[in-house]
Amino acid sequence: MKHLRTAAIAAALFTTPLAAYADQVQLRLISQEPGGSWYSYGSTFGEIIEASEGAHKLSVEVLPRGGGMTNPVAVSQGAADLGFVSAAAAVWARDGIGEEFKGREASNARAILGGLQLAYTTIAARRDYVERSGLKTFDEMVASDNPPRFVLKPAGSQVPILANYMFEALGSSLEDMRGRGAITQISTAQIAQMLRDATADVYIENSPVGQATMSEVTLTTPMVFIPASQKVLDHMTQLGAPEAQMPEGSYPGQDGAYLTSMTPTILIANADMDEEVAYQLTRALVEQRERIAATFPALADWNPEAGAQPDQAVIELHPGAARYYRERGWIQ
Structure with missing residues (x-):
């Protein structure tokens, strides 16, 4: 046994x-x-x-x-x-x-x-806002006496720091824009609804093509992709986010390849x-x-x-x- x-x-x-x-x-x-x-x-x-x-x-x-x-x-x-x-x-x-x-x-x-x-930094604005305000570039929006209502992710994401660097290139900052009442930072799940409700005008994001929130935003609200100047792009390159082309057709509302900055x-x-x-x-x-x-x-x-x-x-x-x-x- x-x-x-x-x-x-x-x-x-x-x-x-x-x-x-x-x-x-x-x-x-x-x-x-x-x-x-x-x-x-x-x-x-x-x-x-x-x-x-x-x-x-x-x-x-x-x-x-x-x-x-x-x-x-x-x-x-x-x-x-x-x-x-x-x-x-x-x-x-x-x-x-x-x-x-x-x-x-x-x-x-x-x-x-x-x-x-590759994650692309995108500046997407509601089409009706652009048509109503006449502001067609990021530089114009930042310089405006009546800037748009920018929405972006809260602290903990890299989006606020990227946005700050973009504002910085134009002599402003995230804090300065916040003081002008132009910044809302909110959870990802609420961003698309804010744009649909027209309680925000411009969405700053850094994400790969096909990211869920950006896809939802562009499918449910008519959006246009807003260009930034070479001055802004050069400043971002110096800070580790080099210039890149987001391919044509990445999202609804995108007219041709979108020149921006990116992070892998x-x-x-x-x-x-x-x-x-x-x-x-x-x-x-x-x-x-x-x-x-x-x-x-x-x-x-x-x-x-x-x-x-x-x-x-x-x-x-x-x-x-x-x-x-x-x-x-x-x-x-």
Whole structure:
């Protein structure tokens, strides 16, 4: 009988998947509020990471909060292990640029994936407002004695800081425009309704093509995309948001390609993440590129090899990610 029990245990060991004996590692991935593209990406990225093979059995909790300005600090300080950020915000956070990051630099964040997608800074105005006011450019709107009612996301998103830089290029600021009664900052879920109700005139956003809120806004309210001057675009380039063309036909109401500034999205990790964990999840995400592209058209142009390079990864690579990229021959 003892021999039979021993044989049964041995058989169970041979039939139990090896993954069951891998080290269990719980990861927290910070995204943003529901309705944003990063929130949508989080679930799929989490599923891919959890299905990955390697020395660890990885599980992922997607945190449905955060934003462009919150996530670099959250990951750097260990409140999250992984997070989506814009490249510009990652640089601002690393270097302590701006009041948002003064004294809380994100020096402990490292890149996992670079160049996931391009996020375009858009200035969209209700068509009836433009026709009624006669203000057709961003520069004219800022200089007007009766400026439009701008609506943008609250603090925690990178949109307010980008808007501040745009106002700054024209001798103003977010605080100055707020003092003139021209700024409303509100949750993403309420923006489309404000524009439909004509309680806001101009929507400033920074997002990839197809982002849910911008899509809803342009489908439910006649909008036009407002150009900014070269002076504004040059100023944004100096601050890590280079000039780019949002492709023609990206949204209803867009007349031709839209000249603006952009920021690429990257996936970062805490620098203290175990190297083998970072290697395993990097490999899994890169090797599931086709699934990611099929699920999210906005990521269809993601090139993992290009994303591993300094101009798209932007900040220092995590050693685990760098090891995988070296194995692929993509970096030295």
